Amino acid sequence: MTYATVMVSLALDQSNEARLQVAGELAERFEAGIIGVAAARFAPPLYFTDGADAQGLIEEGEASVTRRLAGLEAQFRAAMKNRGGHAEWRSALDFPARFIMAQARCADIVVSGGQSPAFSDAFALASPKDLVMQAGRPLLVVPDRANWLDLRSALVAWKDTPEARRAVADALPLLRKARDVTIAGILERDDDRPVVMAGVTDVAAWLARHGITATARVSESTRNETTAAQLDKVAAEVGAGLIVAGAYGHSRFRELIMGGVTQHLVAQSARLVLLSH
Structure with missing residues (x-):
């Protein structure tokens, strides 16, 4: 048994450096391909409007999310540039947990960040608890303070x-x-x-x-x-x-x-x- 495909889940509004570092090392150790995934939805404000103003607000919000996902892709590709293996990116305007759980079908292991008890936003990040319970794949949780794949x-x-x-x-x-x-x-x-x-x-x-x-x-x-x-x-x-x-x-x-x-x-x-x- 080995890991042929590593998947790393990136999140908006969280640091992704540690999980990218560990996922890249994991892919190198097992000569595996790596897939970066991210998703987010625009969260309408509590006091919402309607009509043309609402449509404009939604379009502006979705465009902002799309730009931020593009920024995550750039971060992923920069981190994997010198890893040598096959790197692929997948993203969507979707609830992160739902999207990532669906993509996990093509991975052997999913790498995720940890979760602060004080911060949870289903529109911007996939809870590691949700991923491990429903993805059907092992989840490697990487704390923000980790800086390498420590297997000593x-x-x-x-x-x-x-x-x-x-x-x-x-x-x-x-x-x-x-x-x-x-x-x-x-x-x-x-x-x-x-x-x-x-x-x-x-x-x-x-x-x-x-x-x-x-x-x-x-x-x-x-x-x-x-x-x-x-x-x-x-x-x-x-x-x-x-x-x-x-x-x-x-x-x-x-x-x-x-x-x-x-x-x-x-x-x-x-x-x-x-x-x-």
Whole structure:
């Protein structure tokens, strides 16, 4: 298994430098083609008008969005100019999540930025939570502070669920290139430690059959420590540049399980995160 096509989602009103850098490195590492995608819709003002004034306002707004999308294309092509592989651009006047989820059919992995809890505009950017839940492809979330594809140490956040199993399988190409891999079982309330340890040991053995040497461990939880805090602690201990995890929850409007770990991973600003649902 490899990544033959990398897709990178660009957004209006957000920094795109980090995701372009990581997506370009990812495409180079796997000698893959890369597709840049972006979409946006004109958002009418709260106090709208009608008639000819309304039509003029809509046309002016759509023209502005079109110019900004053209600016994103120029940024994408400049970033990929010296990468050597095939680069393609796709954009539309559409809701970003809807457009990008449709385009994801031709990619092996989608690269996106993280999401600030304070900013969400469905007209201008695709929420990584929406993408991972509905695109049907693994999502590599790149925080704005990242400046390279750091595969020195990779951490698999293990929970015995279909989502986590899918995430590890989707991450195999990256895990093969990582220098160190850790499989960490995160203890939650009422978890049986020997059972969790047996699970991470099985995953490590499965990875070994794919040529990947991994260390199995179970986190040591403390009272009142959240699952996200446990995961952060383990990631810091192993110096993880990449976290691999299953994405849990059914939509952005329903509370996510695992103590908000999925929400935490798309909003944290330190490490790359590969998520699968």
